[in-house]
Amino acid sequence: MTSNFFRTLTTIVADLSRDIPAEQRYRQLLDAIVGLFPCDAAALLKLEGTQLRPLAFEGLTTDTLGRRFEVAEHPRLQRLLHSRQPVRFEADSRLPDPYDGLVEDQDMELHVHDCMGASLYIDDKPWGVLTLDAMDTGTFDNIDDTELRTVISLTEATVKAAARMDALAAKAEHQLMVTKALLDEKGAGAESEMIGSSxxxxxxxxxxxxxxxxxxxxxxxxxxxxxxxxxxxxxxxxxxxxxxxxxxxxxxxxxxxxxxxxxxxxxxxxxxxxxxxxxxxxxxxxxxxxxxxxxxxxxxxxxxxxxxxxxxxxxxxxxxxxxxxxxxxxxxxxxxxxxxxxxxxxxxxxxxxxxxxxxxxVPPLRERGKDILLLAGYALEADQRRLRVQGLRLSEEAKQNLLNYPWPGNVRELNHLLSRAALRAISSQGRDRNIIIIRPNHLGLDASDLGTAQAEAAPSAESQEFIPAVSLEEATNLKDATDLFQRRLIEQVLIHHRGNQAAAARQLGLHRSNFYRLLQRLGLKE
The missing domain is CATH 3.40.50.300 (P-loop containing nucleotide triphosphate hydrolases)
Incomplete structure (x- = not known):
């Protein structure tokens, strides 16, 4: 074993005893693994029901974090999960790779060539998988089997430590898929997961x-x-x-x-x-x-x-x-x-x-920044299952259009728009392709809406109103001057947000109820 391996081993073991959030722990683990086994992409995915959810990744596009990989629909992930031994796939394997088109800085059509991974078990129960991918064939030829197994064991130990040290977070993330009563008259359930990190x-x-x-x-x-x-x-x-x-x-x-x-x-x-x-x-x-x-x-x-x-x-x-x-x-x-x-x-x-x-x-979608891409990844993975296709991917131009659009219908509008775009992309490119690319013309967003959203997202200095100072003639004491300044500032912020009090409260750093009481006190409730 090399000295680099022992240094990496020491780093991972040292993190086991540190009280750090699970997300940070997983990122540091992947950083160490990529440093030990050079590759273009690595990911840690947790098994939740019949799906694998990405918890941390290196070298993959941002929307990967919003995707949920149905195990039965991804044969490589299925094979990894059901094997207690590390698995390496041949470069010419006919099994579709779930990460095709998701590796950063690569052509959308370029396929992953070298792929390997392993299942992770906690207390003899399957927890998830660790995957490593490279664009060059033969990248993993010289990996030492003992080093690989040791890293897999340390990965399992890291997962177990995260579960114990972050029990409240784990409980919050855990989804109860079945309730004891009807959720509505149709008996349809829904998940409680909230996608987004804005x-x-x-x-x-x-x-x-x-x-x-x-x-x-x-x-x-x-x-x-x-x-x-x-x-x-x-x-x-x-x-x-x-x-x-x-x-x-x-x-x-x-x-x-x-x-x-x-x-x-x-x-x-x-x-x-x-x-x-x-x-x-x-x-x-x-x-x-x-x-x-x-x-x-x-x-x-x-x-x-x-x-x-x-x-x-x-x-x-x-x-x-x-x-x-x-x-x-x-x-x-x-x-x-x-x-x-x-x-x-x-x-x-x-x-x-x-x-x-x-x-x-609940904040509107237009205020959630790049959460839009995470939600898009989540929605497209669901569309793949419903439409029975593989590899629905967004082009960079399509991603930018999604980020620039104002979303008056919010998340519901985003989901419906992506479903329509997926159908258009499938119709123009064929459903038998491994990767189906959704482009701006498939989205069908109006150019005027995109222009308005960009202008609102980055207003120029000239477009922002000046808040006049309070003169001695207007207020003779500090309290009156403060109230007058607050009134003018709040009026301007409300105008900027088109009367949306929740958005105005967030911009001013106030709780919604405190903001409304302030409006009442200042005579602005109408």
Whole structure:
């Protein structure tokens, strides 16, 4: 064994005893491995259900982190995972490589030539895989088998150390794929994973971690399509109620004549068509979480009945006199400004305060920077499965267009746009190719929208308004001068964000509720 190997070994072992975040630990591990076994790309992927999720990588494109590799659809990864011995693939192997087109600084059509890897086991259970790839044939010819096995063992030890030292993070990332109750009337489930590492998303994840462990009601606010439902699920899955049911009801699709029955249930004969007793969503959610989506769409009469249930913790089936006590945590979501709805008389103030004990604002996609590419990678991997094709890849020009577009429909719009683009790319290039490249013409984004987004993303100094100083004639003391300056600054920021109070609060570094109280104090609430 070489002296370089022993130095690398010492570095990896030293990190085992250090209390560092799992993400940093994995990156440092890959850095050491690449230094020991020179290659163009390396990745550490964790097995989650039937998919392998990248946790860290070297030499691959940014959107790789957002991809999820379905094991059954990637024969090389499948072979690695099911072998307890390191596996090296021949340069002329006919098995498609999952990283084709994902290696940085390489032509989109160039295939990976030298590929090897190994499965990782923790406590005799498959945990994931380590992969090494090179563009030149023969790169791995002289790898010492003993050194390789030693590094694999240290990788497994690193993974185990990360799991123990970062238990809370591991719990937050763990996905509960099955709940004990219906998620909606169609019985369709959804994952709680939040894709993104931008500052606004990091802050949101931290807020979720804080409130999830409490019993407080949560109001999730945000534009249409930002992923409020995903936030609600994440709150549930990180809470102490995660083993209980998560029940969802879409208030916007709830006719008023059956809303009470849907929420609280009914007994046989309570009304025309009630042929049998039926439990409502509150009963089904007992011991878990009730997610009230689009809460702002409820009528005032149903709001009053909902408020009584939240205040007393008791519900009453339609047609029954005896109340039933339930233990339910409420998470509500809306794309409306409920405070404005209260001011307009369309939403009860007492219900608003009951729901918004802990408000969370989900940032729009246009404020999330390169999260767009991670979300694109996640969506395209799902499209590959649905469309039964391989290697959906974005050209560099297409990536830039995605970053420049304002996304009025947010994540939902991004997913739909990519699905359409994938179909166009498949139609023009054929579905039998190993790599199908999505180009700007497949996206179909309007050039004027892209130009507007670029201008908004980088405003010139001339385009920014000047905030006038406060003169002695306008304010005779420091408090009045401070209030006047704050009022002018907030007005300018609100204009810049087109009246979006959540975005303005983020720019000013204020919590949403504190920002609204400041607006009230300064007389700017309208």
């Amino acid at each position: 500052d606004p998303m990091t802050e949101l994840k931290q807020e979720i971690s804080v409130v999830a462990q409490s019993h407080l009601s949560v109001l999730v606010e945000g534009e249409t399509g930002v992923g409020k439902e995903v936030v609600a699920r994440r709150i549930h899955f990180q809470s102490q109620r995660s083993q209980g049911p998560l029940v969802q009801i879409n208030c916007a699709a709830l006719p008023e004549n059956i809303a009470e029955s849907e929420l609280f249930g009914h007994i046989r004969g309570a009304f025309s068509g009630a042929s049998a007793d039926r439990a409502g969503k509150f009963e089904i959610a007992d011991g878990g979480t009730l997610f009230l989506d689009e809460i702002g769409e409820l009528s005032l009469s149903i709001q009053a009945k909902l408020l009584r249930a939240l205040q007393s913790g008791e519900i009453q089936r339609v047609g029954r006199d005896k109340p039933l006590r339930v233990d339910v945590r409420i998470v509500a979501a809306t794309n409306r400004d409920l405070q404005q709805e209260v001011n307009a008389g369309r939403f009860r103030a007492d219900l608003y305060h009951r729901l918004s004990v802990y408000p969370l604002s």
